[in-house]
Amino acid sequence: MIKRVISSLAWIVLLAMPFHGFANPKGIKHVILIGFDGWGAYSVPNADMPTAKMMMKKGAFSLTNRSVLPSSSAVNWASMLMVAPPELHGYTQWGSQTPELPSRVIGPGGIFPSVLGQLKTQKPALKTAVIYNWDGVGYLFEQKMTDTVINASKDEEVIDKAVGVIKDIKPDFLFIHFDEPDGVGHGAGHDTPAYYEQLEKNDVYLTKVLQAVKDAGLEKGTLIIVAADHGGINKGHGSISMAEMQTPLIFFGKGVRQQPEMQQSIMIYDIGATIAWLFDLKFPQVWTGRPIKEAFR
Numbered sequence: 001m002i003k004r005v006i007s008s009l010a011w012i013v014l015l016a017m018p019f020h021g022f023a024n025p026k027g028i029k030h031v032i033l034i035g036f037d038g039w040g041a042y043s044v045p046n047a048d049m050p051t052a053k054m055m056m057k058k059g060a061f062s063l064t065n066r067s068v069l070p071s072s073s074a075v076n077w078a079s080m081l082m083v084a085p086p087e088l089h090g091y092t093q094w095g096s097q098t099p100e101l102p103s104r105v106i107g108p109g110g111i112f113p114s115v116l117g118q119l120k121t122q123k124p125a126l127k128t129a130v131i132y133n134w135d136g137v138g139y140l141f142e143q144k145m146t147d148t149v150i151n152a153s154k155d156e157e158v159i160d161k162a163v164g165v166i167k168d169i170k171p172d173f174l175f176i177h178f179d180e181p182d183g184v185g186h187g188a189g190h191d192t193p194a195y196y197e198q199l200e201k202n203d204v205y206l207t208k209v210l211q212a213v214k215d216a217g218l219e220k221g222t223l224i225i226v227a228a229d230h231g232g233i234n235k236g237h238g239s240i241s242m243a244e245m246q247t248p249l250i251f252f253g254k255g256v257r258q259q260p261e262m263q264q265s266i267m268i269y270d271i272g273a274t275i276a277w278l279f280d281l282k283f284p285q286v287w288t289g290r291p292i293k294e295a296f297r
């Protein structure tokens with residue numbers, strides 16, 4: 001009798017324990033982070049982006065996600081992936097390849113710990129992939145600890161490779177970085193007809209990612225996050241204005257709580273924190289980002 005009580009107790013304990021396999025606390029099996037370089041939140045009301053707007057409507061979104069200063073690329077992609085501000089990771093400029101300030105902590109990959117390195121350290125069975133076009137992204141995560149790394153030469157190649165990777169490899173975590181609309185922002189200028197034309201192309205990339213997820217049979221377990229590093233004003237960015245410092249952030253798919261625009265404060269490093277939280281990672285003490293729990297059920 002006592003034995004039987006003990007064994008049923010054991011079952012209750014076992015069943016109550018969180019599952020530490022491929023599934024995370026929300027039952028999300030795959031996370032795809034899509035980054036659009038230089039997509040300012042200011043552009044959303046005027047942008048013809050039906051897929052992005054469908055994702056916002058059916059998911060959770062913010063138009064007040066804030067960049068760290070300076071409102072430039074490497075410093076902000078680093079903050080997103082490294083779950084900390086530049087004062088800690090040390091990458092402080094638009095094109096930082098190595099930290100200008102000593103990183104406060106060096107992780108197992110030889111640089112400040114990023115989500116990619118921590119995923120591989122803590123959950124080695126998970127498959128990770130990064131596909132990017134702008135070379136600068138390649139310095140901001142632990143390449144040797146990432147299963148698939150593709151440095152494409154243009155955004156059209158990024159999307160083609162991404163579709164292939166989603167279907168063939170089915171990575172648990174995939175980061176897809178698109179170099180536009182940043183280039184058009186520098187050329188024709190932000191908030192110009194050319195910039196909005198480029199955003200229509202970015203929306204097509206979103207449509208293609210969603211289709212690839214569907215074709216791969218991953219639709220039911222996939223969370224998609226769309227984010228940017230900074231916005232812009234006139235023909236640039238890097239300084240202090242909300243047009244440069246506020247970017248759209250969208251959560252869509254598995255586990256997301258459909259809602260009107262999220263109201264809580266969100267910083268760019270909270271995006272990496274959210275990914276780490278969803279994969280049930282233990283946070284390195286040096287990380288300061290907080291998961292955006294408001295977005296989930």
Ligand SMILES: [Zn+2]
Pocket residue numbers: 038073182183186237
């Ligand atoms: Zn730029």
